[in-house]
Amino acid sequence: MQNPSVVLHGPHEAYVEDRPIPVLSEVNDVIVRVAYVGVCGSDVHFWNNGGHLSKVKDPLVMGHEAAGIVHAVGPNVTNIAPGDRVALEPGIPCRKCRDCKAGAYQICRKMVFAASPPYPGTLTKFFASSADCCYKIPDGMPLEQAVLMEPLAVAVHGVRLAGVHFGHKVIVFGAGTVGLFCAAVARDFGAALVLSVDILENKLAFAKEIIGTHIGRTATPDSALTPEENARLLVEAHGLEHGADIVIDASGAEASINTGIFLLRSGGTYVQVGMGRRSVQFPISEICDREIVVKGSFRYGAGDFETALGLVERGCINLKPFITNVFPFEQASDAWKATGRGEGIKNVIEAPRD
Ligand SMILES: [Zn+2]
Ligand SMILES: [Zn+2]
Incomplete structure (x- = not known):
């Protein structure tokens, strides 16, 4: 498979399937090689209810809390380079509407958000993002902990x-x-x-x-x-x-x-x-x-990821105890089930290694 992805077809029906490797279509685009994806309550809700698949017929690539390694960058990208370890902000706003211009991009009606139908999620090997949605993480921060930057x-x-x-x-x-x-x-x-x-x-x-x-x-x-x-x-x-x-x-x-x-x-x-x-x-x-x-309060806005990273970097919050379990990619549904049963704090799914 070139880009194995965990795809939800309906309630309790998810499979590893191949998807095309995303391409850099804009000058500020970034392709990230995903390392870990955190499980959130909304994933469990999707798993139990089939997402909003009643509205959207297409199967959905799951996941939105992710961290990984930059694989490729567009020609205008200066803040990150291939090989950098990053936490991903999983929503890309339109940047043009009134809300975006007013500085409240989190309420942008044209937000492209990972695993919010019809947009693909991060539970995949290669994920396309935008340079300003990728945050370099401190050297000492393990990638599995970096998924916690989103919550x-x-x-x-x-x-x-x-x-x-x-x-x-x-x-x-x-x-x-x-x-x-x-x-x-x-x-x-x-x-x-x-x-x-x-x-x-x-x-x-x-x-x-x-x-x-x-x-x-x-x-x-x-x-x-x-x-x-x-x-x-x-x-x-x-x-x-x-x-x-x-x-x-x-x-x-x-x-x-x-x-x-x-x-x-x-x-x-x-x-x-x-x-x-x-x-x-x-x-x-x-x-x-x-x-x-x-x-x-809806998701996050300008500066929130930076503040979150700053708090961890200064040692205010120790992320280690939050990670309960790391599940293999093929067992993503076990991670959702465990979270659904209220087991532990944060369950994490490992993306395909090769
Ligand atoms: Zn979440
Ligand atoms: Zn907008």
């Missing part, structure tokens, strides 16, 4: 939108990869308290390790209680009489969203990072009565 950039974007400043009390719901990174980034942005909330004890044990015990706390809400009651218990247990300055929801769970709103101080900021159901019950009167600011 870390998601966290940086959310924490930036939240406006976390020195001294803030920050609560993060959800202790999956993105939630953990949000908590760690909030700490590094100067939060005085970071409380990580999840229903799974093993995730919280990991959160303790990652955030540290100096400013980091963890909590498990009681699912038998209402969000208001859970909020009251958390306020008492963690000295939040005036409420939290910032709540970031990386869970998408209705109960968490509601509890988060009740935990905020008046005038506080709520940021939705995690995606759950399309609509949930939401205590909207709290938003008015207490002038709470609510923001949505």
